[in-house]
Amino acid sequence: MKLCFDNAVLLSELAKLLREGYTVTIPVRGNSMLPFLADGRDGVTLVRCPSDELPCGAVVLARTTDGRIVLHRIVRRDGERLWLQGDGNVRGTELALGADVMAVAVAFVRKGRTYPATGRAWRVYSWIWRHGGRMGRRYALALYKRVAGKWQLCV
Numbered sequence: 001m002k003l004c005f006d007n008a009v010l011l012s013e014l015a016k017l018l019r020e021g022y023t024v025t026i027p028v029r030g031n032s033m034l035p036f037l038a039d040g041r042d043g044v045t046l047v048r049c050p051s052d053e054l055p056c057g058a059v060v061l062a063r064t065t066d067g068r069i070v071l072h073r074i075v076r077r078d079g080e081r082l083w084l085q086g087d088g089n090v091r092g093t094e095l096a097l098g099a100d101v102m103a104v105a106v107a108f109v110r111k112g113r114t115y116p117a118t119g120r121a122w123r124v125y126s127w128i129w130r131h132g133g134r135m136g137r138r139y140a141l142a143l144y145k146r147v148a149g150k151w152q153l154c155v
Contacts, residue, residue, distance in 0.1 A: 011069055011102075014061075018048045018103050025109065032086030033059075033071060036110060036125060043109035044071060051080065051098025057126055059105040059117065060084070064094040071105070075130070087129055 010026075017024050025045040028037045037044065046061055054060060059073050062084060072084035072094065080098040108115045108122060115122045 007069075014046075015102055018046065021048065023047050023106070024103070025107075028071065030071075032088050033073075034086075034088035036087065037071075037108060041111065044105045045107035045109070045114075046103035047106050049101070049104040051101050054082070054098065054101060054104060057130055059108075060096075060101045061103045061105075062096040063100040063102070064096050065100075066094070068094070069102070070094060073126075073130070 007029075014024055014026065023045060024047075025043050027040065028042045028044060029039055031039050036042075044059070044061075054074060054077070056074050056077055059071065060082075061069065061071050062082070063069050064084065070084060070086070072086045072089075074082050075085045075093060076083035082096045082098060082101070084094045084096055085092065104117075106117050108117065117123075
């Protein structure tokens, strides 16, 4: 049985569980973390983490300064100010404060298989994606969307 909850209710409960020290796995919503995390297919395991221990490259669940809650990667840090960007976003970044980070991702569930954030596969992917440059990401995303669209038509 699949249960659906309003995001406000779900995120409120999620924040409460994280504050109490629980580890929580939630489904990915949206496609801003493509090509490796897709809406409805993948999940992310989250834990609470002090904001001063969050390095560039970490994937965090945070409330941005404009009030949205996103699961994005830290691409730049200046003290308590964090610039976040989804892997599927070629240009746009969001600003968040360290105090508004709800959790950090410690594992990713992709197609039923769990990849630890500290594991070799995820670290290599993260490094390539972060250092591939904007044009490299743009072409990789375009290719992914074209191929994924064809695969979906064949199913």
